[in-house]
Amino acid sequence: MSIEIENVNKRFGDFVAVDNVSLSLPDGQLTALLGPSGSGKTTLLRIIAGLENPDSGRIRFHGEDTTDVHVSDRGVGFVFQHYALFKHMSVFDNVAYGLTVKPRRIRPDKAEIKRRVMKLLELVQLDWTAHRLPSQLSGGQRQRIALARALAVEPKVLLLDEPFGALDAKVRAELRRWLRRLHDEIHVTSVFVTHDQEEALEVSDRVVVMNHGKVEQEGTPEEVYDHPANPFVYKFLGNVNLFHARVENGHARIGDLTLPAPEHGDARSGKGYAYVRPHEIEILAEQDASGALPATIELVSIVGPSVRLELRIENGDDLVHAELPKARFRELGLAQGGQTWIKPLTSRVFLDGETLPSAGV
Amino acid sequence: MSSLASENRAPGAAAGASGHKLAWHRATEEPAWLRRVLIGVALSFLALFLVLPLTVVIYSAFEQGLKVWYDAIVEPDAAAAIRLTLLVVVIVVPLNLVFGVVAAWAIAKFEFRGKSVLITLIDLPFAISPVVVGLIFVILLGSQGWLGPWLASHEMRIIFAVPGIILVIAFGTLPFVARELIPLMQQQGKEEEESSLTLGANGWQTFWRVTLPNVKWGLIYGVILCNARAMGEFGAVAVVSGRIRGETNTMPLHIEVLYNEYMFTAAFAVSSLLAALAIVTIAVKSFVEWNDERAQGAAGLTGLTRKTP
Amino acid sequence: MAFARRQQSVIPGFGITLGFTVFYLGFLLLIPIAGLLLYTAQMSWDDFWRAVSNRQVVASYKLSFGASFIAALINLVFGAIVAWVLVRYQFTGKRIVDALVDLPFAMPTAVAGIALVTLYAPTGWIGQYLDVFGIRIAYTQLGVVVALTYIGLPFVVRTVQPVLEDLDKEVEEASAIMGANRLTTIRRVILPALLPALLTGFALAFARAVGEYGSVIFISGNLPFRTEITPLLIVAKAEQYDYPGAAAIGTVMLLTAFVLLLIINGLQWWTSRRYR
Numbered sequence: 001m002s003i004e005i006e007n008v009n010k011r012f013g014d015f016v017a018v019d020n021v022s023l024s025l026p027d028g029q030l031t032a033l034l035g036p037s038g039s040g041k042t043t044l045l046r047i048i049a050g051l052e053n054p055d056s057g058r059i060r061f062h063g064e065d066t067t068d069v070h071v072s073d074r075g076v077g078f079v080f081q082h083y084a085l086f087k088h089m090s091v092f093d094n095v096a097y098g099l100t101v102k103p104r105r106i107r108p109d110k111a112e113i114k115r116r117v118m119k120l121l122e123l124v125q126l127d128w129t130a131h132r133l134p135s136q137l138s139g140g141q142r143q144r145i146a147l148a149r150a151l152a153v154e155p156k157v158l159l160l161d162e163p164f165g166a167l168d169a170k171v172r173a174e175l176r177r178w179l180r181r182l183h184d185e186i187h188v189t190s191v192f193v194t195h196d197q198e199e200a201l202e203v204s205d206r207v208v209v210m211n212h213g214k215v216e217q218e219g220t221p222e223e224v225y226d227h228p229a230n231p232f233v234y235k236f237l238g239n240v241n242l243f244h245a246r247v248e249n250g251h252a253r254i255g256d257l258t259l260p261a262p263e264h265g266d267a268r269s270g271k272g273y274a275y276v277r278p279h280e281i282e283i284l285a286e287q288d289a290s291g292a293l294p295a296t297i298e299l300v301s302i303v304g305p306s307v308r309l310e311l312r313i314e315n316g317d318d319l320v321h322a323e324l325p326k327a328r329f330r331e332l333g334l335a336q337g338g339q340t341w342i343k344p345l346t347s348r349v350f351l352d353g354e355t356l357p358s359a360g361v
Numbered sequence: 362m363s364s365l366a367s368e369n370r371a372p373g374a375a376a377g378a379s380g381h382k383l384a385w386h387r388a389t390e391e392p393a394w395l396r397r398v399l400i401g402v403a404l405s406f407l408a409l410f411l412v413l414p415l416t417v418v419i420y421s422a423f424e425q426g427l428k429v430w431y432d433a434i435v436e437p438d439a440a441a442a443i444r445l446t447l448l449v450v451v452i453v454v455p456l457n458l459v460f461g462v463v464a465a466w467a468i469a470k471f472e473f474r475g476k477s478v479l480i481t482l483i484d485l486p487f488a489i490s491p492v493v494v495g496l497i498f499v500i501l502l503g504s505q506g507w508l509g510p511w512l513a514s515h516e517m518r519i520i521f522a523v524p525g526i527i528l529v530i531a532f533g534t535l536p537f538v539a540r541e542l543i544p545l546m547q548q549q550g551k552e553e554e555e556s557s558l559t560l561g562a563n564g565w566q567t568f569w570r571v572t573l574p575n576v577k578w579g580l581i582y583g584v585i586l587c588n589a590r591a592m593g594e595f596g597a598v599a600v601v602s603g604r605i606r607g608e609t610n611t612m613p614l615h616i617e618v619l620y621n622e623y624m625f626t627a628a629f630a631v632s633s634l635l636a637a638l639a640i641v642t643i644a645v646k647s648f649v650e651w652n653d654e655r656a657q658g659a660a661g662l663t664g665l666t667r668k669t670p
Numbered sequence: 671m672a673f674a675r676r677q678q679s680v681i682p683g684f685g686i687t688l689g690f691t692v693f694y695l696g697f698l699l700l701i702p703i704a705g706l707l708l709y710t711a712q713m714s715w716d717d718f719w720r721a722v723s724n725r726q727v728v729a730s731y732k733l734s735f736g737a738s739f740i741a742a743l744i745n746l747v748f749g750a751i752v753a754w755v756l757v758r759y760q761f762t763g764k765r766i767v768d769a770l771v772d773l774p775f776a777m778p779t780a781v782a783g784i785a786l787v788t789l790y791a792p793t794g795w796i797g798q799y800l801d802v803f804g805i806r807i808a809y810t811q812l813g814v815v816v817a818l819t820y821i822g823l824p825f826v827v828r829t830v831q832p833v834l835e836d837l838d839k840e841v842e843e844a845s846a847i848m849g850a851n852r853l854t855t856i857r858r859v860i861l862p863a864l865l866p867a868l869l870t871g872f873a874l875a876f877a878r879a880v881g882e883y884g885s886v887i888f889i890s891g892n893l894p895f896r897t898e899i900t901p902l903l904i905v906a907k908a909e910q911y912d913y914p915g916a917a918a919i920g921t922v923m924l925l926t927a928f929v930l931l932l933i934i935n936g937l938q939w940w941t942s943r944r945y946r
Contacts, residue, residue, distance in 0.1 A: 098848030490881025593778025
């Protein structure tokens with residue numbers, strides 16, 4: 001079941017939570033709504049669920065307008081960040097709840113409810129907890145029960161609000177891989193909200209990056225990461241270095257270095273910034289024929305298999321961060337305080353004050 | 362919001378944004394009519410049981426004018442009852458204040474076995490009928506009680522005298538300061554005290570300059586409540602006082618005497634003083650809570666942003 | 671080593687504060703209470719049984735416990751509604767209404783007593799209208815229920831209110847999303863979460879009502895076998911210097927209070943254990 005969001009607006013007092021958002025989320029895919037806190041992603045999710053009503057705009061499920069359909073009749077599954085399990089009910093009763101509140105004429109009989117609940121508990125690998133209370137489970141287990149409970153009513157769409165936000169790092173990594181596999185099994189159209197870019201990139205089929213209530217970019221994780229549409233997306237998806245540059249005729253100059261910037265072929269001359277990710281900076285032991293920037297190594301930190309460098313280039317205010325494999329670092333024979341040359345392998349140049357429209361790549 | 366929107370909607374609801382807002386209601390809200398009914402039921406119940414009795418006290422006290430009200434209060438027996446009541450609270454409230462602070466310190470700042478038993482014991486006077494409290498002291502100290510003969514031989518009179526009144530009121534109002542302070546001080550933890558001590562302050566300085574300012578408002582409410590309950594204590598005093606007019610009648614006993622003698626206006630005049638005290642008490646409580654909420658609101662802005670991420 | 675001591679506590683005053691607390695409780699509470707129990711224990715079983723089970727006393731138990739139960743039930747229903755309205759809805763004057771709930775707790779019982787009888791007497795503000803329909807409240811068992819409802823009013827409201835405030839709205843949303851209508855959500859999700867608090871409030875209101883004296887004696891009329899509450903019997907016997915009789919009934923009341931306190935503590939323990 002696809003979800004279409006048309007010109008949705010929502011304000012809370014003076015605060016614009018969702019600013020004229022239109023999106024189309026394809027059937028059977030797992031979409032991540034990614035953004036910093038206050039970006040409107042949770043509000044948008046709650047509007048899709050029917051927990052909030054938009055000030056204007058429409059929500060359609062598979063072409064059918066559901067904007068005014070009450071949350072109880074909308075047929076969505078929702079997983080809350082803090083699980084929202086019923087504390088006084090056993091795990092079994094929690095999962096069975098959605099089935100037991102159905103009107104009598106369409107309610108499955110007891111044996112059928114039991115069969116379906118146990119099947120779901122097996123799906124989330126927690127069938128052995130059926131008779132426990134939620135308070136006797138760990139955070140990760142509670143979240144899996146919350147998911148089983150949401151799936152029990154066979155929802156048309158599954159919505160997850162920061163589903164792993166309350167868990168510690170190790171459990172979250174495990175659980176998100178598990179969610180990906182689970183989605184591959186059941187293929188229900190799913191939307192999940194997260195502020196963690198790694199989570200969004202790892203788990204989802206599509207990523208929608210939001211900021212200040214607007215959609216900054218949407219696309220596959222690869223598209224969004226490799227071709228950020230604007231400086232915000234660049235900064236939000238991972239670490240990035242900024243180089244002051246002069247943009248002229250499709251080229252960007254940083255000191256003596258010239259980088260190609262074909263997207264600004266028409267810009268005659270102006271200030272701009274080149275965005276380069278740390279692992280896209282090549283470290284050289286000596287000056288390269290094609291040009292490189294001299295830099296001093298201010299700090300070396302070895303993190304497991306890779307090495308992170310903090311470098312200062314001449315006339316540069318900000319430190320440049322670079323990352324390279326440990327073997328390569330050893331090969332170059334670099335040391336803290338030493339001199340080196342750096343060269344961006346790929347970059348994306350944005351003009352000063354440029355904000356791209358939220359359209360794709 | 363366009364022609365697209367109205368196509369799929371019932372004709373009556375096609376008025377746009379305002380139209381569908383009426384139809385939509387939040388998952389955690391009841392329909393407006395039910396809200397109004399519930400508010401109506403709650404307010405009627407409270408009006409019937411809280412506002413009307415209070416109004417009748419004030420109305421009846423002043424029904425015949427300020428002069429009559431004033432005369433009823435300065436009349437010698439009434440004045441004696443007021444003096445006795447004040448004397449009792451001047452003794453009882455400081456005693457229970459000291460007890461409350463000391464007990465709260467022991468319970469909130471230390472871990473020891475039997476703590477929950479101790480807390481239950483402090484609650485005990487809440488559960489015991491005031492009449493039984495009076496009886497307990499009559500049995501212990503009355504002329505036919507355990508210590509009665511010994512007291513008589515030393516010419517000491519406790520029951521049917523002021524000391525007995527003080528004892529039963531101290532018993533009845535024992536929990537109030539402690540019950541306010543214990544949860545407050547437990548919530549504060551002991552880190553602030555520990556850091557004060559590591560900075561070189563001694564125990565007294567730590568108590569006066571760190572602990573006390575933190576629980577100041579709770580303490581004030583505890584004292585005011587203890588005071589109101591001490592002045593209003595009735596059942597226990599009725600058993601031990603002997604109702605000697607002008608001597609062992611506290612204000613509530615004097616009200617009973619006046620009422621039974623059909624001097625209704627005078628009874629309500631004295632009552633109006635105690636009712637005013639009750640109103641001051643709940644006003645202080647309300648202020649303390651409002652103060653708390655404000656402090657928490659200033660400290661916890663993160664809680665507010667959660668709703669609109 | 672110095673560390674071994676610090677493990678205990680660096681905060682001073684444990685011995686003296688605990689010592690004073692135990693001393694104060696011992697002299698003011700425990701020794702006097704033990705005095706009453708010992709006094710009763712000296713009675714022969716037959717005397718004791720006769721004192722606590724004669725017809726007049728049994729009639730007073732029925733009234734005290736029955737009226738307290740009904741009053742606590744009234745407070746359970748209306749207290750829950752008041753707490754709900756105060757927590758969930760906005761209306762003008764809410765702060766004042768919220769503060770007023772504590773009034774019965776701060777108001778002297780004798781003042782409440784004469785105010786209630788003045789209202790409900792056949793000529794009173796309310797009583798005169800009820801009198802038209804032949805309903806009498808003052809000087810009947812209904813009057814006892816009215817007085818006990820008044821003094822028990824704050825308990826259910828004040829125990830339910832904080833639990834309702836802490837109740838996670840998301841739990842209600844989860845219920846609604848799974849297709850439950852509002853009534854089902856209230857019945858199956860909200861009420862079970864409030865149950866321990868409701869029971870605690872009920873027990874507190876009941877315990878307070880059973881021992882209540884001041885607010886009842888004016889409105890009840892104190893007719894033996896009809897409107898005489900147990901605490902009044904104790905006062906009457908004490909005034910006639912029938913100390914054994916008073917002590918026997920007092921012991922029954924005291925033991926009832928202990929049992930109720932145990933139940934209340936048990937309920938609070940249950941709440942904290944199950945709903946942390």
